[in-house]
Amino acid sequence: MKTIWVLVVLMVGVVNLRGAECRKAKKRVENTLEYSAISCRAHSASITDYGGIGDGKTSNTKAFREAISHLSRYEADGGAQLFVPPGQWLTGSFNLTSHFTLFLHKDAVLLASQEISEWAVIAPLPSYGHGRDTAGGRYISLIFGTNLTDVVVTGENGTIDGQGALWWQQFHKKKLKYTRPYLIEIMHSDNIQISNLTFLNSPSWNVHPVYSSNIIIQGITILAPVTSPNTDGINPDSCTNTKIEDTYIVSGDDCIAVKSGWDEYGISYGMPTKQLIIRRLTCISPYSAAIALGSEMSGGIEDVRAEDITAINTESGVRIKTGVGRGGYVKDIYVKGMNLHTMKWVFWMTGNYGSHADSHYDPKALPVIQGINYRDITAENVSMAARLEGISGDPFTGICISNATIGLAKKAKKVPWTCTDIAGVTSGVLPKPCSSLPDQGPEKVGMCSFPTDNLPIDDVEIKKCSYRMG
Template identity: 30%
Template sequence: MKHSRILRTIVIASQLIALKGYSQNANDQSWPIASLPAVETPVFKADTFNIVKYGAVNDGTTINTNSINTAIAECSKNGGGVVLIPTGLWVTGPVELKSNVNLHLQSDAVLSFSRDFNQYKLVETNWEGLAAVRNQSPISGTNLVNVAITGKGIIDGNGDAWRMVKKEKLTDSQWKKLLASGGALSEDKKIWYPSEKSLKGSKIKGAGVIAPGKTVSDYEDIKDFLRPNLLVLTKCNKVLLEGVVFQNSPAWNVHPLMCENLTVRDVHVKNPWYAQNGDGIDVESCKNVLIENSVFDVGDDGICIKSGRDEQGRKRGMPTENVLIRNCTVYHAHGGFVVGSEMSGGAKNLFVTDCTFMGTDIGLRFKTTRGRGGIVENVYIRNITMKDIPGEAILFDMYYEAKDPVPLSGEQREAPKVVKLPVTEATPQFKNFYVKNVVCDGAEKAIFVRGLPEMNIHDIYLEDMTLQAKKGVELEEASKISLKNVRVITKETKPVVHILNSNSLSFDKLSFNDNSDLLFSVNGDRSTNINVSNTNTKNLKSLAEFNFGANKKALKIK
């Protein structure tokens, strides 16, 4: 199949053209794209290995695991090439990729992973940034070079067989149908589990996390709870994912871990909106990454950047870096573009451009918490369109609590207690974010920034935005935040901007509703050096109020 060599030429050309086009902004501090290295892509021999020749049967019942894995092994052993999944429904257990193999799904090919948990052995792997025991992923590969999954087919993880489901996320008829299928319920009858083993695992804190002195077999009694990610590629170089649909994963859909030179193009990633931990793509501790022209519609974060969790992540010390994300659409998700919360190895040189978020809980979501450590810096975002965002359009939060970003009906949440602690290696940092050209039509809140008293979120530059939301801007424990030419259209106009213990804030050409009741609510004795310029304040009912020790001299209008 000579098309693979042609593809290689097209890929390189498109990347060079793209970088050349962006290079005109090389001197623009808010978009230094020329600093990114080109992403290397895999090259394959033209030889084709059809799984049918290895005994695969397209009948929707035969388990084709051995046939598919034998074809992959033979292909790799013979120098590589294309392993072909023809049109049809192919049921299989775990597929193990090999170097120099392009797993290619023809149009209307469905690779359907078995609902039989016995097909998946328990293995030592990684879960949410920690070393853990999980069921083997439906598709996996470790220490590979030149590997791809391409085509026009569908990869289906049959995740409904694995996932727990919250009652609040289903209609009454859906919930009754789920109960009739079997399974087990939590004590409060609000969460359904597919089996008693799954329910048992839910009661164990840190279930699956590898504990000293334990072996894989020690986790057998909670096996059903240890849901796998659909695709996990670990320590691989030159990876291409193109054209296929990844859907219905037991947990995360696509998880590249410690990979280099990763290209994701023209893929569709789908999970039910109620799918717990049903992320789209989680790029963890990877270097040189291109994600483009792809669509995500999932149950958790859409496009997410990670780098390990807490002490283990810091010890790994591998940031996710040199990432370009462009021309992607995210529908339902907890966040459109997300960093964290497992970002303990850090993240830097992240570029996001020309993306659309339709109905994501939060648009741009940056989350962490004490204990993570790690530094997220040099993040450049531009040309973002959002519509119907139930939560915040733009959020920075250092008090992440592993809860859904939008409270369920009737759920009450209290604000975290603010206590200043010593700065240690476990103190996370967010700094040097440049966000430009954002339009949002509908959100609960336009901008929310909440840092730690011992480590403010700092050096955030927001420019050229029109944000329509119920509430305006909230800045807590933030330093060196700049809003330039930002228009905030809100339903609640008291206040437009809420400030708590934040300093060195700049508002240049801030626009808001005519006849707003209150522009600034300044709170806390550590709120200082707030500068407002080129802003029309004539039609305001009230310019500012000062509470909880805030000094009127903190606010300066030019």
């Protein structure tokens, strides 16, 4: 554990440098705070205007709810922004509104309430049909919104602290009646920005956009103990046109987990995740993946573009998780420029992931996994290059790996590749892959494709906005 946190300190410095480009727009001009956002607002207020007290002890749930309710009247009049000044702002869950910005000062900390009564219980997601922790409903997220448009949650690296230890203990003791809350969840919404914030100690997943489109997640840091249960970093779920970039994540689960519903519920809902960009991710997660596709992928996952990925002491670089009964598909996946240090597996595809929402899944619903492209990979201190396991009678096809150099650990597995029920090609890969991935020769080293066209999310105009303090 000590080694991991030394790595955290070292890598925070790296990420601060890498994230400087997206954060440099923030500066103070006298009492005016300037920042970048997809929309600026005509009206402003501070949480203190609604009786907020940042002493870390007083509940501000009522203040946040009243502030956002009041500011919602400006939705059609240029929108509004709510400023959270320096302080420790204890609060339960609150809902966002449209044409709205929540801005956290660099010395502001939102502290999630430890009073369970402040967390409403809501129904399971329709594409899951089941809670993730229990069969019933789920506790609402700390920051929640549904059926919204034009929402910004940002800051100058202010902090949202989920104080998750209480929830982790209840989970391990199997005392939870409902699924644990997330730090932020936005549903059925469009034009969303979440940026320049630090998320700490989430009870479960950290950032969960679901059934939404046109989403920018940028310049955020996510930290949780590496042993904390299911503290996924960012989970784009049945979303279209999403960009995740300049993020640093230390967690107890996958750093980025791409999802689209669970078994028969996801198949029925039928809403894929597609047009997803992941850039400049740094991940530490000893028991999980830097990027996971699934396991809940029954609505489909397609056109994922990941590049410039650094992972340290992480179980796997990219993992595809699926199984019989999932249905759906994972296709047209493009990954390039991965720099990996101390891994169990670089590539991992699992066709036997057996977790199901309930017993009603269709055993004839087989997933389609095809068009998986990996290129320009360097890795060191790796136990095993790849574990690729398709499904008997349903092989994973169209796998392409090129220009990948994998340095094995001193105590690496004797057989660096295991491959069953897969098909594809390789070029310029060391150590030599299994026979299911024949080498096409050095002249084909650049053969694995990566799209050169822009997705619409890259063309979103970012504006310079301001808030006048005091």
